[in-house]
Amino acid sequence: MAKSVTRIYSRYSREAVSLLGGLVRAARKERKLTAQELADRAGISRGLVQRIEKGNPKCEIGTVFEVATIVGIKLFNADKTTLTKHIRQTEEKLALLPKSVRKTKKVVDDDF
Amino acid sequence: MAKSVTRIYSRYSREAVSLLGGLVRAARKERKLTAQELADRAGISRGLVQRIEKGNPKCEIGTVFEVATIVGIKLFNADKTTLTKHIRQTEEKLALLPKSVRKTKKVVDDDF
């Protein structure tokens, strides 16, 4: 029942979210946009822009990526075409991998 | 009051979320982890892992990054130290930028 979710994040992912937020803020100021303007363009509230820029990990990833895109941040260091290509490659890779991961239990493979 | 949020995402950010989800799935299978195991390690439910891997944009960015980190995906093509360095650079950049963005109104700077 979705109880008191005090989630623990690893240092790495916390920093990644923080960095993305910082990049958004820097990119926004470089483009001379106010928080309100950016919020309007993204169709969100100014308060949410604040939280994203502060690196709040509980924001929707779609919204964060959208805001990042608006201020011109390249996700995965990839532009539009590279991104599409990357997706196709991942799909091909997934097609090769087994549909389900199954443990061969009882078989002690730690035979060291 | 937070009315029927049917948010619109740009193609780019939708694809970025999708790609990340696909990468997580591929990386998980390569590491021979079941969805349940990954969920346990991340401290989330299996259903959430499913949505993340499907590229649902409404998942928390912190959770998505955490899951990605667990399966060994490098965010921003950066490892731990690179990430920290990157954050410092962004902070320095922000220190140089004006604290608040202010429009010089009436001044038509589009003097082309």
Added chain:
DNA sequence: TTCTTGTGGTCTATACACAAGTCATAGGTA
């Protein structure tokens, strides 16, 4: 083949992210 288990669904109840609003202050501009 059968058996086991991983996966993809659905459904419900609850905690919380969000929008919208207010206020105080910092900090650019004139």
Added chain:
DNA sequence: TACCTATGACTTGTGTATAGACCACAAGAA
């Protein structure tokens, strides 16, 4: 200098993402 606005920090009400349970099917293993 004083004015004005962007920002930060709140508050409140509501929609919804989530956990957790369930079921059905698929897919490896024996």
